[in-house]
Amino acid sequence: MKKGIVATALMVAFSCSAVAADMVPAETAAKIRAAFPKTKIEEVRLSEFPGLYELAMGRNVAYVMEGLPYLLVGHVFDTRTGTDLTAGRAEKAAPKVSFNDLPLQDAIKRGNGSKKLAVFSDPDCPFCKRLEGELAKLNDVTIYLFMNPIAGLHPKALEKSKAVWCAEDREKAWDSAIANKGFKTRDCDSSVVERNIALAQKLGLQGTPALIREDGELVPGMRPAKQLAQWLGTTYVEVAPVASAPDVKPAVIAKTK
Incomplete structure (x- = not known):
């Protein structure tokens, strides 16, 4: 089951065209946070890919599909360009070090x-x-x-x-x-x-x-x-x-x- 969910999420990521990121409704963000009570989720964002939410956890980035109790931890690549999309988000979220x-x-x-x-x-x-x-x-x-x-x-x-x-x-x-x-x-x-x-x-x-x-x-x-x-x-x-x-x-x- 889990492998199928991961595969589905990656298919969404690789096959759908990018869309502008938008604010996630507060109710949706609350449901996602409630599904992972032991995880410190600092921000819930709508990713570039329809149906896939991006979770900011400090310097780490994970993904989740609403209603499914699984975190997808790993890097998402654009197969057309070879760009590591997750790394770019993680770097932007990383606080500066003196x-x-x-x-x-x-x-x-x-x-x-x-x-x-x-x-x-x-x-x-x-x-x-x-x-x-x-x-x-x-x-x-x-x-x-x-x-x-x-x-x-x-x-x-x-x-x-x-x-x-x-x-x-x-x-x-x-x-x-x-x-x-x-x-x-x-x-x-x-x-x-x-x-x-x-x-x-x-x-x-x-x-x-x-x-x-x-x-x-x-x-x-x-x-x-x-x-x-x-x-x-x-x-x-x-x-x-x-x-x-x-x-x-x-x-x-x-x-x-």
């Missing part, structure tokens, strides 16, 4: 460019791994990497993140962790990782990766270098340089006193 208030001392600094970018990442997140290759293509960017392991999805990510922070060369250790390679580390105060997790929660980040530009604009998810370069106002190279990483075997974290 870049100057970020605790940059709790991040791993990479590069020394004029453009500044904060990245919240998890060493075991597949999309974070893909993002690394795209970030390496960017020119003139200083990246502040905040390790934000999501233990519920990646049980070993917290341990890896702490080990990276305690490594002698954090940049190379991060490269190794992302590539599932071993690296030497040592005992140290790694409470910075817990602080980063708390910071991500405070900022309302729901997952990784998440990127914050110097003006405070935040975008979630993996983006290609071309799109990132345009967003940051810089340039990029087509082929990313090969990241250097220490050759340590076996491919596990090896602690040294």
